Amino acid sequence: MLPPPKHLLNGFRVLDMTHVLAGPSATRVLAEMGAEVIKVELPGGDITRTLPVIKDGRSAYFLQQNRGKKSLCIDLKKDEGKAIIRELLEGSDVFIENFAPGVIGRLGFSWEEVQKINPEIIMCSMSAFGQSGELTALPGYDYIAMAYTGMMSMIGEADGAPYFPMAGIGDVMTGMHAAAGIGFALLHRERGGGGQYLDISLIDAYMSCHELNVELYSATNGEVEPSRCGNHHYAVCPLGIFKARDHWICIIALQPQWAGVCKAIGREDLIEDVRYDTNDKRVGKSAEIIDIIQGWLDSMPSDDAIVEALREYRVPCALVLSIGEAIAQPHLTQRGTVRQVHDTKFGELTLPGMPLKFSAFEHNQPMETAYVGEHNRHVLADVLGYSEEKITTLEDIHVLRSDPST
């Protein structure tokens, strides 16, 4: 087993009772920063161990979200299992869980109980609808929160069905919210503030991402209700998705970039054109602007030539890359936005990098992925000081579980 990366959370212990995606995204960040993360799995293991790609029993999905974490697999329905958690809480700095609200309390580990065991601990609960409010107990996933907060209503054609991104943006970014809250709570504790409880939810995170829509609705008393309107923005022009030769291309020009657009497309005459010289005017005549730009794109020989022309005048633009094209970009490897990791079963694998880059520590350090219960003995013997005999008994009565095939 590799030790935690040398990083700023060395010496911090995180008791991780999260599963699926939002919670593991939070503790993945903590593991990357050198925390000792003890992932508690219930018998059978985190359900994402069954998600593709599976090779020799191991899931690449699970691997990506859980590298660098120790796996402790225990039966929490048994009192001996609960006792292990209680003892681990005593020596942990952080306790994080993302069961449906209410479950952790029924297991005996509500914040009320946890702070009795360890008043200095930072406890973080993550959920779809949060720990308070009339809908707290509802089950939910990423896209449920996206729909409920109005975010999903902002994607697609005005007269068509809404869409969602086929990626767990909401879960992963809510994980970063939890990690942030934990970091600040640890800072406060370091300064003598003691332990506390964090309530992080997908709906809070999604709602805060409405930088414009909510105030626009509220400040106009509902006269303007933002809604999906295709792939050109309703309030900025040009800002949208055009057709290049082989790809779609996203082009954005706020006022400072408008002159650059005109130069790039060989229409310097438009810079001073009073029909188009402010964003408001361009939004009012957006069909004309889009036609002019699309006409230029259609006249160009290649996507490379298009991108080169726009970049020459510093117009923000990007081809809409496929997943394969994106991860093959040299720039992304150069800065560790993607990285090669080694796994005993998969060999070399390309994965997203750690998104926080600190100058004082090496980025994207090597880590391994545990099988179900791989660290049962290590945690009980080295962390809790259990005797060999006691551990063997716990195995015999199936409080401890493990599955080296995962």
Place this chain on the structure above:
Amino acid sequence: MLPPPKHLLNGFRVLDMTHVLAGPSATRVLAEMGAEVIKVELPGGDITRTLPVIKDGRSAYFLQQNRGKKSLCIDLKKDEGKAIIRELLEGSDVFIENFAPGVIGRLGFSWEEVQKINPEIIMCSMSAFGQSGELTALPGYDYIAMAYTGMMSMIGEADGAPYFPMAGIGDVMTGMHAAAGIGFALLHRERGGGGQYLDISLIDAYMSCHELNVELYSATNGEVEPSRCGNHHYAVCPLGIFKARDHWICIIALQPQWAGVCKAIGREDLIEDVRYDTNDKRVGKSAEIIDIIQGWLDSMPSDDAIVEALREYRVPCALVLSIGEAIAQPHLTQRGTVRQVHDTKFGELTLPGMPLKFSAFEHNQPMETAYVGEHNRHVLADVLGYSEEKITTLEDIHVLRSDPST
């Protein structure tokens, strides 16, 4: 001027040279947690002060992202302006900027220079493409990073144009990434680790949100290339957007919820049906599953009845709410996911709440929004100890600017 909210960052000073959205989203979180945030604006002010809704010269867009921050407006082209920044850096805990890479260095405030002025400071740069790699200098915004990282390719119909959410998810969540990095760096400094530099980018944040697509592509050596495929997921069934009576509705069932779906739609016979009893089988016959569920939805008298039936069996679901519908949900007000704020010009305004909820501090505390240069005199006199005479001179030679109409 209200003092910072009583919260865990009281006593920390943040020198904030960010503008537009990603940077201000980071420092907004710091301000909510009680930091003293001194926002440095260039003459004319943050460009978002011109974004809608404008009332009596004030922008609700600017207001939302910049409550609780002091405004210091100085001409950085003048040496006297740069001198003010140098002096503020000496007494700040955090320095954050989101100019295009290279600009801050040309202003004289690269990390190399900043750490000479204050080796204990945490400096954070935010950008679209990051501070390293061959494309570092490219201009970019949220959707540019979304396109470049493959995320945009995952939204829309397989044979149609891609879409983007009409909301700044990328900017706001990258702001939370920066806030998180700053929190952990401050924790490290508190433990004797000294200052350091953070490089936070939109592309790193977006790439890390591919929880499945990248590993799926990589682990299959490109044989499976995930791509947009409408509004039903390619790997889970049922997971998608259906048509209810008056709304679209998002319904998600992983394996543990499949039986609940069958019961909710009155088809308990399907629970044990060997054609549909695993997710893999359902994905293989997704058109059949979608038809069955859509048929049930079509038979229901109202959206309320649909939601009630699904909730009874704990099937994760949500109507795709509009912005106005979303912010009117009592649950969101009950837990502060949205909040009423008071502004001198707008009066009462509904805005998204602070997404981090700490048990030790009050949530969503009152804060005010500064006009351009509102705190020039306060910062120079009370923070830097400048004399009245010196401040007046700086006003006379236009190093200091202000505009009370904003």
